[in-house]
Amino acid sequence: MTSLSVLGSTGSIGLQTLNVVKNDPRLKVVALAAGSRWEEVLAQAKEFSAAVIALEDPEAARAAEREKTALGLDDLIVLSGPEGIARCAELDEAAVVVHAVPGFAGIIPLMRALESGKRVAFAGKEALVSAGELIEPYLRKNPGQLVPVDSEHSALFQCLLGEDPESVVELVLTASGGALRDYSAEQLRNVTPKEVLEHPTWKMGKKVTVDSATLVNKSLEVMEAHYLFGVPYEKLKVVVHRQSIVHSMVTFVDGSTKAQASVPDMSLAISYGITFPERHPGVVPSLSPYYGTLTFEEPDTDRFPGVLLGHRAGEMGGTAPCALSYADEILVKEFLNGRIGFLDITRTLFRFLDAYRPRPVDGLDVLKREALRAEEKIRELLL
Ligand SMILES: NC(=O)c1ccc[n+]([C@@H]2O[C@H](COP(=O)([O-])OP(=O)(O)OC[C@H]3O[C@@H](n4cnc5c(N)ncnc54)[C@H](OP(=O)(O)O)[C@@H]3O)[C@@H](O)[C@H]2O)c1
Known part of the structure; x- marks a missing residue:
C-alpha cells in the first residue's frame, strides 16, 4: 500500500489524483492540502479517511477546525498557513507527495518534500521553473525521486x-x-x-x-x-x-x-x-x-x-x-x-x-x- 499526501487536492490535478486513488486499491491518502476551500477538503478527508489536512488560508483552517466535529472527524489534524502546507509535504506517514500547488507558493512545499526524502509526483511546474537552480542538485543526486506528472x-x-x-x-x-x-x-x-x-x-x-x-x-x-x-x-x-x-x-x-x-x-x-x-x-x-x-x-x-x-x-x-x-x-x-x-x-x-x-x-x-x-x-x- 502506498500512502499519499496530496497538495492542491481541490484542484484539477488534485481531484484527478483522488479519482486515481479511488480506482486503485494499492493507494491510500493520509494528508490533503489546499488553499482556502475548507469544506471540500473536509469532505475529502472524510471520504478518504485522511489523518491530516492543511489550508493555506488561516481563516479557512480555523473554519475547518471548528466544523470537523460535526462531520465526525474529531481526530483529524488541521494545519494552517504556508507552514502547514509545507508540513504536509514531509509527513512521516506519507511515502509519496503529489505536488499540484500552482505558482510561486509551490516552491517551499517542493523543497521540503525533496529535503525530507519523499518521492514526489510533480505537477506544480512554476515551482521548478522559479527555483530550478536550487532544486536541480536534488534531482541530479537522486534521479527518480521526483517523477513528473505533466503529461509531456x-x-x-x-x-x-x-x-x-x-x-x-x-x-x-x-x-x-x-x-x-x-x-x-x-x-x-x-x-x-x-x-x-x-x-x-x-x-x-x-x-x-x-x-x-x-x-x-x-x-x-x-x-x-x-x-x-x-x-x-x-x-x-x-x-x-x-x-x-x-x-x-x-x-x-x-x-x-x-x-x-x-x-x-x-x-x-x-x-x-x-x-x-x-x-x-x-x-x-x-x-x-x-x-x-x-x-x-x-x-x-x-x-x-x-x-x-x-x-x-x-x-x-x-x-x-x-x-x-x-x-x-x-x-x-x-x-x-x-x-x-x-x-x-x-x-x-x-x-x-x-x-x-x-x-x-x-x-x-x-x-x-x-x-x-x-x-x-x-x-x-x-x-
Ligand atoms: N490541470 C492539469 O491538467 C495540469 C496539467 C499539467 C500540469 N498542471 C500543473 O499543476 C498545477 C496545479 O494545476 P491545477 O490545474 O490542478 O490547478 P487548480 O485547479 O487551480 O488547483 C490548484 C490547487 O492548489 C490549491 N492552492 C492554491 N493556492 C495554494 C497555496 N498557496 N497553498 C496551497 N494550496 C494552494 C488550490 O486550493 P483551493 O481550491 O482551496 O484554492 C487547489 O487545490 C499547476 O502548476 C499546473 O500548471 C496542471
Missing part, C-alpha cells in the same frame, strides 16, 4: 529511461495548441476569459488553461524540462499536435525517435508519477492501433509568440525564469479579472524581459525579492 514531461521521462544522456539529440514537447489555436490575429485581440477557459482537450485549472492558450505554458514546460532532464535549451523543441495522443518525443544520435502515447487523460501520468517504477493495471483504456491520423505542425510564433519566452528567459538564466513565471502569474490574474486583453499577456511579458537584468540565484530570498520586483515592473508596464 512524464512522456520525456519514460522515453529517456535506460538511455545514455550523451545519445540524446533533442527533446520534443508536444502542444495541443490551446483553446484558440485556430483563431486569427484579429479574433485573438478581442477574446474573452470565458472563451479561453474552454480548452479543447484538457479540463484544467484557470491559470494553466490561460497559459495553454497563450502558449506561455509551453514556455514554462520548456524551462521545466531543462531543469528536470539537465538538457540545454537548444535541444528543446515544441511541436503542435492537435490530437494530444503523443505526449512528447526524444530523438537520439542514431536517428531513432521514441515517443510516448496514450489517450489524453491525465490519470495515466498521475498514476505513473505515484507508482513509478511500477505500472498499475487499468488506469486508462489503451490506445487503439487504428486511432487514425496524427498531425504535427510547427507553432505559429506570429500569432502565439508566448511559445518563445521559455527559451528567451532560460538562456538569460539566473532569476529570469522565476521573474518571467511570476510576471505571468500576475498578468493571467489581470486578464481573468477583465483588466487587460488576451494579447497584453504575452506582449507585456516580452517588454518585461527586454528590460530585465537577471541576478544569480543564491537562495530563496533572492527569488522572493525578484518576484516582488517583477510585480512592481508589471504594474508599471500596465499603467
Whole structure:
C-alpha cells in the first residue's frame, strides 16, 4: 500500500489524483492540502479517511477546525498557513507527495518534500521553473525521486529511461495548441476569459488553461524540462499536435525517435508519477492501433509568440525564469479579472524581459525579492 499526501487536492490535478486513488486499491491518502476551500477538503478527508489536512488560508483552517466535529472527524489534524502546507509535504506517514500547488507558493512545499526524502509526483511546474537552480542538485543526486506528472514531461521521462544522456539529440514537447489555436490575429485581440477557459482537450485549472492558450505554458514546460532532464535549451523543441495522443518525443544520435502515447487523460501520468517504477493495471483504456491520423505542425510564433519566452528567459538564466513565471502569474490574474486583453499577456511579458537584468540565484530570498520586483515592473508596464 502506498500512502499519499496530496497538495492542491481541490484542484484539477488534485481531484484527478483522488479519482486515481479511488480506482486503485494499492493507494491510500493520509494528508490533503489546499488553499482556502475548507469544506471540500473536509469532505475529502472524510471520504478518504485522511489523518491530516492543511489550508493555506488561516481563516479557512480555523473554519475547518471548528466544523470537523460535526462531520465526525474529531481526530483529524488541521494545519494552517504556508507552514502547514509545507508540513504536509514531509509527513512521516506519507511515502509519496503529489505536488499540484500552482505558482510561486509551490516552491517551499517542493523543497521540503525533496529535503525530507519523499518521492514526489510533480505537477506544480512554476515551482521548478522559479527555483530550478536550487532544486536541480536534488534531482541530479537522486534521479527518480521526483517523477513528473505533466503529461509531456512524464512522456520525456519514460522515453529517456535506460538511455545514455550523451545519445540524446533533442527533446520534443508536444502542444495541443490551446483553446484558440485556430483563431486569427484579429479574433485573438478581442477574446474573452470565458472563451479561453474552454480548452479543447484538457479540463484544467484557470491559470494553466490561460497559459495553454497563450502558449506561455509551453514556455514554462520548456524551462521545466531543462531543469528536470539537465538538457540545454537548444535541444528543446515544441511541436503542435492537435490530437494530444503523443505526449512528447526524444530523438537520439542514431536517428531513432521514441515517443510516448496514450489517450489524453491525465490519470495515466498521475498514476505513473505515484507508482513509478511500477505500472498499475487499468488506469486508462489503451490506445487503439487504428486511432487514425496524427498531425504535427510547427507553432505559429506570429500569432502565439508566448511559445518563445521559455527559451528567451532560460538562456538569460539566473532569476529570469522565476521573474518571467511570476510576471505571468500576475498578468493571467489581470486578464481573468477583465483588466487587460488576451494579447497584453504575452506582449507585456516580452517588454518585461527586454528590460530585465537577471541576478544569480543564491537562495530563496533572492527569488522572493525578484518576484516582488517583477510585480512592481508589471504594474508599471500596465499603467
Ligand atoms: N490541470 C492539469 O491538467 C495540469 C496539467 C499539467 C500540469 N498542471 C500543473 O499543476 C498545477 C496545479 O494545476 P491545477 O490545474 O490542478 O490547478 P487548480 O485547479 O487551480 O488547483 C490548484 C490547487 O492548489 C490549491 N492552492 C492554491 N493556492 C495554494 C497555496 N498557496 N497553498 C496551497 N494550496 C494552494 C488550490 O486550493 P483551493 O481550491 O482551496 O484554492 C487547489 O487545490 C499547476 O502548476 C499546473 O500548471 C496542471
